[in-house]
Amino acid sequence: MNFFEHQDRARRKTGMLVWLFIVAVAGLIAGTYVLIMSLYLGGLEQASQQREALINQFGPDTFWRPDILLGVALAVFLVVGGGSLFKTAQLSGGGEPLALSLGGRRLLNDSGDQVERKVLNVVEEMALASGLPVPPVFMMDREQGINAFAAGYQPEDAVIGVTRGCVEQLSRDELQGVIAHEFSHILNGDMRLNIRLIGIVHGILLVGLIGYYTLRIAAASSGRRSSNNKGGGGLAFLGLGLGLMAIGFIGTLIGNLIKAAVSRQREFLADASAVQFTRDPNGIAGxxxxxxxxxxxxxxxxxxxxxxxxxxxxxxxxxxxxxxxxxxxxxxxxxxxxxxxxxxxxxxxxxxxxxxxxxxxxxxxxxxxxxxxxxxxxxxxxxxxxxxxxxxx
Known part of the structure; x- marks a missing residue:
């Protein structure tokens, strides 16, 4: 199997995993609907004296209510979508602030340092091979481990960072393989994809947080109520809070698992692209x-x-x-x-x-x-x- 076939396979698997996110959001809607209908029908059973009035006000005591399902779906979309947009905007400020926060030092194009010139030259070569503009390069001087990163939302605001250990302990061919790997992330939009997935997971987490605060409010309110005064309503809010917490946090766990699986496929894609850009599998393998x-x-x-x-x-x-x-x-x-x-x-x-x-x-x-x-x-x-x-x- 050549590297073009590996790239196609990684892209197909990424597409399937992204569809799982849609399934996860659909499951979130279904779980919330089941929770609300269970609380509603349970409330009807307990409030037998007011049963007829409640049915007249809210509709029949049947589990299938398309109008309620539509309302739940709209509410979940607003919460998840709003949280996702907020988090995406928060993380889309470009790569340079992140590189600086990680202790990176920007390398100057006219640097006379031999090690720094090697890095800058390799970045220019891989930019040419990938057809991308040359991004700013940052050195993490205190890091002796071999690592590198690409950060940014668009190719225009992307940066590449390398650790001191990466530059000093790798040969030039190996450094080319690492830098080519990072250029693949920029070229294939992996940073943008990852930020969007983080945003969706954050939106799902908000459902759990809403449940948490609902539970706290219900618990505080129940202490001020007598057992004979609106006790059923307090229990319903407690159940709603607990249910939303469980749905939101389980959804977040599943979302993080899918996001990690997507990232792993993009790493295989980046490795294959690095071989394509350098025409040398020994560099990145080494x-x-x-x-x-x-x-x-x-x-x-x-x-x-x-x-x-x-x-x-x-x-x-x-x-x-x-x-x-x-x-x-x-x-x-x-x-x-x-x-x-x-x-x-x-x-x-x-x-x-x-x-x-x-x-x-x-x-x-x-x-x-x-x-x-x-x-x-x-x-x-x-x-x-x-x-x-x-x-x-």
Whole structure:
């Protein structure tokens, strides 16, 4: 399977996963409707003396009420849509503020530093290969792990960031592979897609928060009521709050799982695109192997790194919520001769103490490059097929 086929497969899987978000929102509407109708019909059963008046006011005691379903759907769309638009606008301010918040220092185009010139030259080469404008480049000077990120909402406001370890410990070919990977994220709109998915998850979370505050208000109000005065209404609000909390928080959990799965597919797409841009699978494969083989791995220590984990070349988190596939799978798709053994490569800097082998390759993180949490290696015969460079059609 060549890298064009891998790109097509990753795009198809992304499309299917995005459709799951639509299914999740539909499930949110259905769950809210069932909750409201259950509370309504339960209230009719308890208020037998007022049953006829309630039916006359609110309609028959049947579970299927299209008018209520329409109202619930509209309310859920307003909450999820409003929360999504707010969060998307909040995260769409361009890549430079984020790069600065992560401790990045912008590299000047006229820099005379040899290391900085290497990075700037590689970025210019990959911009030419991908057909994109040359973005600003930021260096995270205090980070010794091998990592990089692309940030921004549009190609026009995108930036690329690299850690000091990425520049000093990778060869030029390996650095090309990493930078090409980041350019793929810019070219394919992965940053914009991820921000939109974050927005939808935030909107779903708002449903749970509405339930939480409804529960608090109901609990506070019930303390001021006597058991003989509107007690049923207080219980109904307690039930509504608990139900919305459960629906919203379960929906958020499912949304985060889908978002992480989408990010993992975009990482496979970016790896395949990096091979396309560089015409050399050994570059990005070597960078991934070196991340797994060095003790520092892809670790980023800055405090805000957790918030921006979806943007890095790699990240160590639990497998279900990991925004990158495991390094083992990524390498196996690129290098058919790699046999799942830990390949420790000498760091570029002489005397670097970080060349101690990492105990195992990590599950990788989000719009960035690699991870630092140990994970077991799969057998070689279970690894997926490699990318094979092919001439452009």
């Amino acid at each position: 960078a991934l192997k070196k991340i797994g083989g060095l003790n520092t791995g892809s670790k980023v220590t800055v405090a805000k790194a957790a918030e921006a984990s979806h943007m890095f070349f790699a990240e160590g988190v639990s497998e279900l919520f990991a925004t990158h596939p495991p390094l083992a799978k990524r390498i196996a798709r690129i290098d058919m001769f790699w046999q799942a053994e830990m390949q420790v490569e000498q760091a570029t800097q002489a005397g670097a103490s970080s060349s101690t082998p990492h105990p195992a390759f990590a599950p990788a993180g989000a719009v960035g490059f690699a991870g630092s949490t140990a994970s077991s290696m799969p057998p070689p015969d279970t690894l997926p097929p490699r990318y094979e460079p092919q001439p452009a059609p």
